[in-house]
Amino acid sequence: DVKVTQSSRYLVKRTGEKVFLECVQDMDHENMFWYRQDPGLGLRLIYFSYDVKMKEKGDIPEGYSVSREKKERFSLILESASTNQTSMYLCASSPPPQGTRYEQYFGPGTRLTVT
């Protein structure tokens, strides 16, 4: 089974702190994604990566950066955390489409609270 793991299920940080959210997948997938999920807004894409050292902005990249030094690991960085970044953060990975099927595999999420 594909496994996507995230470094923490719950995290509490203070305003202004630098925050690292780590995501690791074990299926050698090329693509990795970071989303945030807020009540009433659904999942929104922050950043994604097609390959090592490659990154692309998603719909809401402001206030975030990412790092992908190894294929299996994709990190989301909050340079200076703010209270409006309190959210559930979800990481996903995917292979290229398998015929017509395209599947993203998600981790369990990290609930980040910034106080």
Place this chain on the structure above:
Amino acid sequence: DAKTTQPNSMESNEEEPVHLPCNHSTISGTDYIHWYRQLPSQGPEYVIHGLTSNVNNRMASLAIAEDRKSSTLILHRATLRDAAVYYCILRDSGAGSYQLTFGKGTKLSVIP
């Protein structure tokens, strides 16, 4: 990505069939219809996908309208474990994009 419209919430009795609708009137010829679901305290997971023909798998069935402007996810016998948010997503297979745009989905409650 083309837009989808789903009801915010639905209820079903346990062991009865559930039909979850999705409207996608601006769907293009290369858009595949994907359904994901998100169980409580978990990330989303793939359920099923289709292009034009109806599809079945072990989790659900997907019925696609002839004009492709709407589709319905069918759970044949709802169980308590099916209580989740269900997302209907269009993916353009011709664009070479690997992004999925999740809307707000339909929150399904299953009543014992």
